[in-house]
Amino acid sequence: MNHLTEEQLIEHYYAESSQSAGIQRHLRECNGCAETYAELRTDLDAIEPIAAPARAAGHGEQVWQSIRNFVPVHRQKQQGLWQRFSHPQGLSFATACTLLIAVAFFAGRQWENYQRPFQTAASNRARQPIVLVVLGDHLGRSERFLVALRHGNSAESTALVKAEAQDLLSANRLYRESALKSGDPAFAAALDRLERVLVEIANEPQNASQARLAELQKELNTDGLLFEVRVLRSRVQDEQEEQPPAAVRTLGVLI
Amino acid sequence: MEENEHSIIRAVLSGNKEAYGALVVRHSYAIFRVAFRITGDQADAEDVVQEAFLLGYLKLESFESRAKFSTWIYRIAVNCALNLKNKRKPEAAYQIAEDADITQHQVQVADPVANPERLLLSQEIEAHQARAMQELTAIERTAFVLRHMEGRTTEEIAATLQIAPNAAKQAVFRAVQKLRRCLAPLRMTA
Numbered sequence: 001m002n003h004l005t006e007e008q009l010i011e012h013y014y015a016e017s018s019q020s021a022g023i024q025r026h027l028r029e030c031n032g033c034a035e036t037y038a039e040l041r042t043d044l045d046a047i048e049p050i051a052a053p054a055r056a057a058g059h060g061e062q063v064w065q066s067i068r069n070f071v072p073v074h075r076q077k078q079q080g081l082w083q084r085f086s087h088p089q090g091l092s093f094a095t096a097c098t099l100l101i102a103v104a105f106f107a108g109r110q111w112e113n114y115q116r117p118f119q120t121a122a123s124n125r126a127r128q129p130i131v132l133v134v135l136g137d138h139l140g141r142s143e144r145f146l147v148a149l150r151h152g153n154s155a156e157s158t159a160l161v162k163a164e165a166q167d168l169l170s171a172n173r174l175y176r177e178s179a180l181k182s183g184d185p186a187f188a189a190a191l192d193r194l195e196r197v198l199v200e201i202a203n204e205p206q207n208a209s210q211a212r213l214a215e216l217q218k219e220l221n222t223d224g225l226l227f228e229v230r231v232l233r234s235r236v237q238d239e240q241e242e243q244p245p246a247a248v249r250t251l252g253v254l255i
Numbered sequence: 256m257e258e259n260e261h262s263i264i265r266a267v268l269s270g271n272k273e274a275y276g277a278l279v280v281r282h283s284y285a286i287f288r289v290a291f292r293i294t295g296d297q298a299d300a301e302d303v304v305q306e307a308f309l310l311g312y313l314k315l316e317s318f319e320s321r322a323k324f325s326t327w328i329y330r331i332a333v334n335c336a337l338n339l340k341n342k343r344k345p346e347a348a349y350q351i352a353e354d355a356d357i358t359q360h361q362v363q364v365a366d367p368v369a370n371p372e373r374l375l376l377s378q379e380i381e382a383h384q385a386r387a388m389q390e391l392t393a394i395e396r397t398a399f400v401l402r403h404m405e406g407r408t409t410e411e412i413a414a415t416l417q418i419a420p421n422a423a424k425q426a427v428f429r430a431v432q433k434l435r436r437c438l439a440p441l442r443m444t445a
Contacts, residue, residue, distance in 0.1 A: 010431050011424075014402060016409055043435050047384060049404035052288040053297060059287070060280030063304055067279075071312045073272045173302055199298055 004033045009040050066170030138171055139233040142194055146226040149201065149217060158208055165201035172198060190228050197222055260324045267315060275315075279308050282325055286332045292400045293336035295388065303339060307332035330415045333397060337416065340393035380441055387437030391430050398423055399430035 004012075004026060011017040027034045056062075145164045152161050176191035197220050204212065217223070260281075266274040283304055290303035311328045318327055388396060394416070401407040401415065413423040 006432065007424075007428050010428055014427075040431075040435070043438060044403070044431065046380060046438070047403060047434065048381070050292045050295070050388075050400075052291040052300070055284055055287060060283035061276070063283045063308060064276040064279040067305055067309045067312070068272070068276065070309060071272060071275070073270050074268045074315065075270065170301075170305065173305065177302070177306070 003030065004037070006036075006040070009033075009037050012037070013041060013044055062170070066174070070174060135175065136233065136236045138168070138175060139229055139236060141168060142172070143226065143229050143233060146197075146222055146229060149197075149213065149222060150226070152213065153210060155207070158210070158213060159206065161213075162201055162204060162206070162208070165198045169195070169198045169202055187232065190225075190232055193220075193225055194229065196220060197225060261320055264315060264318060264320075264324065267312075275308075275312055278311075278324060278328075282328055283308070285325070286328060289329065289400070289405060290332055290336045292404055293333065293397050294339060295385070299339055299343075300336075303332055303336045306335045310335070333401065333415050334417075337393055337397050340396065380438075383438055383441055384434075387434045390433055390437060394418075395426050395430040395433070398426035399434070402427045 004023060008017065008019075008023060012020065012023045017023055027037055141164070145161065145168060148157065148164070149161050152158055172191055172195050176188050176195060179188035179191060197216075200216055200220060201213075204216075260278065263274050263277055286307055287300050287304050290307075291297065291300035294300050294303060307328060310331050314331075318324070388399075391399065397416065398412050401412045402409070407415070409420050409424050409427070412427070413420040416423060418426075
């Protein structure tokens with residue numbers, strides 16, 4: 001047997017070699033390969049698995065709460081319809097159904113042409129306020145959070161601000177991702193800056209001093225961010241009042 | 256437990272959205288752990304966890320009843336993490352710090368050794384290891400994490416990353432070679 005390649009040795013280390021017995025035998029007989037393998041084993045043994053940081057007991061629940069408002073309810077699919085119609089006694093019923101569907105389709109087309117302008121406007125009106133209200137609410141809370149951060153002057157207010165940052169963080173992540181996906185980089189960038197502040201505050205220790213918070217505010221320019229959030233919020237409010245059909249896309253958030 | 260999970264999935268698919276919460280609670284830490292190992296960042300790992308469970312819910316109809324939910328959601332999460340790493344090119348340089356500060360790209364590494372000299376050596380090795388891991392491409396890092404840290408076979412890695420088994424094997428080889436090159440100076444001094 002020729003000398004073993006590094007690839008063969010790596011496969012052998014991970015117990016995935018198809019010629020395991022042959023390799024074992026070769027390693028016993030060939031000092032060079034045995035030495036190379038010993039070095040490889042030492043190197044790989046030294047690479048410890050990366051330890052992931054511990055999560056709080058309610059982590060899973062927090063994850064679920066952060067996504068549950070964004071998932072629709074699954075509807076069970078109707079099955080077995082074809083089997084019902086394939087029976088001879090169902091054939092006449094199927095013919096009647098087909099006829100009925102054709103008539104309904106034709107009538108529907110006529111009715112749709114008549115109603116289209118009214119329906120489009122109505123469905124846009126129905127959807128946009130929900131999206132805008134949710135987003136407006138998030139920006140409103142973020143604004144209050146930044147104001148509280150600026151004016152907080154007690155340990156109690158620090159704890160409240162920290163809790164609020166943790167609460168806002170997951171929603172903000174989803175809005176930012178959504179804004180990015182729908183091609184609104186300016187909006188996504190503002191939410192990204194907001195997220196940095198939220199992450200910092202949420203990860204501060206419980207007993208963080210006022211001086212530390214003031215230092216963070218300075219570092220992260222939270223005053224500038226507060227202004228930015230106010231501008232975005234007024235933009236959302238304007239959109240809410242006007243409700244033009246393209247409002248959802250221009251805000252860069254799809255729900 | 257598997258049967259129980261299948262009945263939860265049936266419940267979710269028949270309209271009981273809240274039942275999905277039990278699956279999220281059960282698997283969130285395992286998903287966070289692999290996401291953290293691939294991304295090397297807590298905030299990114301949290302993003303991956305949310306995205307994976309969100310996608311999992313939306314794609315739940317395509318879940319096959321003979322599969323295990325843990326394996327299925329794990330695959331989704333690994334791909335989310337890989338996509339995120341690919342988006343973050345070029346790799347950020349990470350530093351090892353006593354108190355991790357994610358905005359400064361610092362990471363904390365666990366170190367159970369108490370002896371000061373060993374502590375120093377161990378910290379040096381881990382710092383090298385963290386830097387060496389950042390030298391790998393996203394696919395190499397992911398394949399290596401799955402093979403070396405998560406104990407997945409080449410076949411499983413290939414299935415998870417939707418690549419050929421030989422490509423998965425090559426990714427692990429390349430990762431091992433690069434890591435050994437980066438860690439070689441430490442071997443000399445040890």
